[in-house]
Amino acid sequence: MSASLLAEFALSPRPRDPSWRARAACGDADPDLFFPPDGVSAEPGRRICARCPVRQECLDYAISNGIAHGTWGGLSERDRRVLRARRLRALRRDRDRAILAAHVGGLSEEAIGRALGLTRSSVSRIVLRHHNQLSLKS
Numbered sequence: 001m002s003a004s005l006l007a008e009f010a011l012s013p014r015p016r017d018p019s020w021r022a023r024a025a026c027g028d029a030d031p032d033l034f035f036p037p038d039g040v041s042a043e044p045g046r047r048i049c050a051r052c053p054v055r056q057e058c059l060d061y062a063i064s065n066g067i068a069h070g071t072w073g074g075l076s077e078r079d080r081r082v083l084r085a086r087r088l089r090a091l092r093r094d095r096d097r098a099i100l101a102a103h104v105g106g107l108s109e110e111a112i113g114r115a116l117g118l119t120r121s122s123v124s125r126i127v128l129r130h131h132n133q134l135s136l137k138s
């Protein structure tokens with residue numbers, strides 16, 4: 001695997017096209033509906049989200065930028081935390097597989113780290129962990 005292909009597996013958020021905001025169903029809505037104070041239901045805001053044409057973009061934006069407060073993409077903070085943790089686990093798994101493929105393919109740990117924004121020692125640790133897991137299985 002080449003370094004440029006490998007860079008696709010970096011976990012850091014990438015710049016996204018913000019133009020989806022112009023199509024948001026909440027454009028003219030009261031922001032308090034999406035950031036309700038304690039004890040006030042978020043349901044009215046969620047009902048607007050349910051008919052929003054950019055719900056997925058909104059949710060992706062909030063999750064990839066780690067936005068903790070408010071309703072985004074129709075999901076509460078708690079629901080987004082669960083989804084974000086699940087997505088991060090899947091991304092890490094895919095990234096680690098890509099690291100192993102690049103390592104087996106002969107790319108140096110330095111080059112892998114550069115492509116993914118990781119230190120060489122982080123790459124070493126990931127490679128070692130997977131080697132250890134494989135040797136435990138055999």
Ligand code: SF4
Binds near residue numbers: 052053055056058071
């Ligand atoms: S999903 Fe909800 S919060 Fe996000 S843009 Fe649409 S209406 Fe606004």
